[in-house]
Amino acid sequence: MVTTGHASNGLKAVSTAIGALFPASANQQDMSAIGICAPGPLNPLTGVIINPPNLPFWHNYPLAEEMRRAYGVSVKIDNDANAAALAEAKWGAGRGYRNVFYATIGTGIGTGIIFDGRIYHGRTGAAAEGGHIGIDRNGPLCNCGKRGCIEALASGTAIGRRARQKVSEDPKSILLEMADGDPQRVTSEMVAKAHAANDPVAREVMRETVDMLAYWLGNVIDLLEPDVIVIGGGVSSMMAPFLEEIRQRWVGACLNPSPQDIPLVLARYGEDAGIAGAAALCELGS
Ligand SMILES: [Zn+2]
Structure with a gap:
């Protein structure tokens, strides 16, 4: 994860990670939604990253909106523990x-x-x-x-x-x-x-x-x-x-x-x- 630089560099790091999963050659239509576990504090209801201590360039950054604009699919953002809790409840020990x-x-x-x-x-x-x-x-x-x-x-x-x-x-x-x-x-x-x-x-x-x-x-x-x-x-x-x-x-x-x-x-x-x-x-x- 990028820890210095500008907000756009952070966005680029996320896009690179998505690109690794969905290379340009793949059919973009195979992508139905993007889920991101991001460091808090963040607002999962609005998809805004508020002020994570380790990612200072993402101050009140509308990550979900930026990703939605770039990929044209629904984007959900939450912190690691909330997201993992949901995975356990849906498919895991819960x-x-x-x-x-x-x-x-x-x-x-x-x-x-x-x-x-x-x-x-x-x-x-x-x-x-x-x-x-x-x-x-x-x-x-x-x-x-x-x-x-x-x-x-x-x-x-x-x-x-x-x-x-x-x-x-x-x-x-x-x-x-x-x-x-x-x-x-x-x-x-x-x-x-x-x-x-x-x-x-x-x-x-x-x-x-x-x-x-x-x-x-x-x-x-x-x-x-x-x-x-x-x-x-x-x-x-x-x-x-x-x-x-x-x-x-x-x-x-x-x-x-x-x-x-x-x-x-x-x-x-x-x-x-x-x-x-x-x-x-x-x-x-x-
Ligand atoms: Zn404490």
């Missing part, structure tokens, strides 16, 4: 459910809400930022400027950071060996491996992570009572052994009388979640 809460846990935590089969956007399209629900107002500073967001506590980045702190205090952990003796090089991937090897520091880090995710999802259940919760993203495979434990912790942690009736499942789409999401946006009625 298929068959009307109300889906989706969370992608990776370097950050993104979420999407599918309400009655459609993306819930809120008033201006800024809804469903569940990764920035705070669970500790005195917690670590989040990239968004608030403190104690679940993203700042339980994302892959946060898991790595908490592990680095603990390894500095407990040099006997095998995590230190994995990081070639430098606590600052410990990553969340190493935590997963060390946990599998029964390392006490990694076990403690994962216990805390499970605690916080269970508490956060308990809040989500009390707010939305979804039919299913789908977890995707790079850290989701690391969480796979803990899904049942998280569900058990909801009992007594939710006001909801039957939280254990809500399935907590892994997403179908992994690295291809963005592609599936963009395709889902194109489907009629989405």
Whole structure:
């Protein structure tokens, strides 16, 4: 993705990506719609990119309108998590459910809400930022400027950071060996491996992570009572052994009388979640 230059260069980058899928020789009539997962904040209702920190040249940029003008087809734009949530609800782990809460846990935590089969956007399209629900107002500073967001506590980045702190205090952990003796090089991937090897520091880090995710999802259940919760993203495979434990912790942690009736499942789409999401946006009625 282009990160410097003018708005037209950004548009060119998108057109180049489309050109790779639809070379000039292909029949343009085969293209019925364009779906784009773009970095927020954006307004999916108008297709305007507002002011993404990593794409400063797209300030209040009408990307959908520009693309519509260039290709003459319907264009849908949304953020990655909303689009991936829709793909999971249509074709993936949330298929068959009307109300889906989706969370992608990776370097950050993104979420999407599918309400009655459609993306819930809120008033201006800024809804469903569940990764920035705070669970500790005195917690670590989040990239968004608030403190104690679940993203700042339980994302892959946060898991790595908490592990680095603990390894500095407990040099006997095998995590230190994995990081070639430098606590600052410990990553969340190493935590997963060390946990599998029964390392006490990694076990403690994962216990805390499970605690916080269970508490956060308990809040989500009390707010939305979804039919299913789908977890995707790079850290989701690391969480796979803990899904049942998280569900058990909801009992007594939710006001909801039957939280254990809500399935907590892994997403179908992994690295291809963005592609599936963009395709889902194109489907009629989405
Ligand atoms: Zn935040």
